Amino acid sequence: MEGAISRAAAEELDAADPLAEFRGRFVVTDPELIYLDGNSLGRLPAATSERLREVVEEGWGGGLVRSWQDWIDWGSRLGDRLAEHVLGARPGEVVISDSTSVNLYKLAGAALDAAPGRNTVLIDAEDFPTNRYVLQGLADQRGLRLRRLASDLDGGLDLDVLRSALDRDVALVVLSSVSYRSGALSDMATVNELARAVGAKVLWDLSHAAGAVPLDLTATGAELAVGCTYKYLNGGPGSPAFLYVRRELQTVLRQPVWGWYGQREQFRMGPDYDPVPGIERFLVSTPPLLSLAAIEPALDLVEQAGVARIRAKGLLLSRLADDLAQAWLTPLGFRAASPRTPERRGSHVALYHPDAWQICQALAEDAKVVCDYRVPDRLRIGPSPLYTRFTEVWDALDRVRRIAAEPTYDSRPADLARVT
DSSP states (O other): TSSOOOOOHHHHHHTTOTTGGGGGOOOSSSSTTOOOOOTTTTTTTTTTHHHIIIIIIIIIIIIIGGHHHHHHHHHHHHHHHHHIIIIOOTSSSSSEEEEHHHHHHHEEEEETTTTOOOOEEEEEEEEEEHHHHHHHHHHHHHHHHHEEEBBBBBBBOHHHHHHHHOOEEEEEEEEEEBBBTTTTBHHHHHHHHHHHTOOOOOEEOTTTTTTTTTTTTTTTTTOOEEEOOOTTOOOTTTTTOOEEEEGGGGOOOOOSOOOGBTTTGGOOSSOOBBBBBSSSGOOSOOOOOHHHHHHHHHHHHHHHHHHHHHHHHHHHHHHHHHHHIIIIIIGOOEESSSSSSGGGOSOEEEEEETTHHHHEEEHHHHHHHHHHHHEETTTEBBBOTTTTHHHHHHHHHHHHHHHSSSSSGGGOSSSSSSSS
């Protein structure tokens, strides 16, 4: 334990935590369970069940179809709140709709259609699979050249690699602001500037950043972005995603999936597609209203806490996890698989171990620690600042140490499960 922070010091951090009261506003059914997978699925806000009950019983049960008078603009209304409090965007630039993958397809397709004569798309070779697959499909359909930029598994994409690949044949660059595997944080402003210099567009995936890392899409010159609402935003499993289109681009781009929710004078049921001029032109169809409703109470918590305070605590939590891992786990075959400087990563950290998948299973089944695994051989630890305590991180790393030191974890299946 030499060099590691004491548990008493972690208790002091909890006592001084300005966000401590927010934990009581989430559902915690098992106080003994340490949940460090908020980077995959956030906990259930306590107010969500009542909000859904109201929508189901009063809106659906009582109001029936008449409730659509209120429901019709929820995607835009919640999008404006997300823009103001989480994304650093202007009103009318964000809307909540569809899934992250579908939104990525829509915005990527629109950007490519708006760049005739440009034949190259750049992606991070280690980006989240869906992002790579969507762009593979679009490039294949259009006969474009897809360049996969070599990226460090732990440190992320080097700006010099991107810089050398950018030229006036590049139509689109697709990157994640926070790496799903390592948590490496991209320099959005610099990337946007590099792309703008050659006339290329950048489409950002903010899924592992929104609600955890301060974002300023306006100041950084971002033009296009997508992201999910079920990680640090705590909107619930499969909750609708968001998309952002800078105001100046909205009338220039026409997304490839034409639906009646993007149509001018929607209920006139016109014969031909004529998109509205604003952000709603990137909508397609009737939203999943109950899932959309669950975002509202979750967003209340993020707004009240403030992303700046969330980030401040997130930096301390991830630093604690990293420091304890260096002191305790390095002698047991682990090594850091994230940038060591806290400011260069999001709110989760990754640790390499050759038996990480088996250790991950043993932690969940024997030690009541829920984190997750990502290939190759990475254990991801994702504390969420709104409800994770410093003592939970300390106890979790202590339990990782105990599990890794025992010879019994290797009895767990080596083959990956359906969900890791």
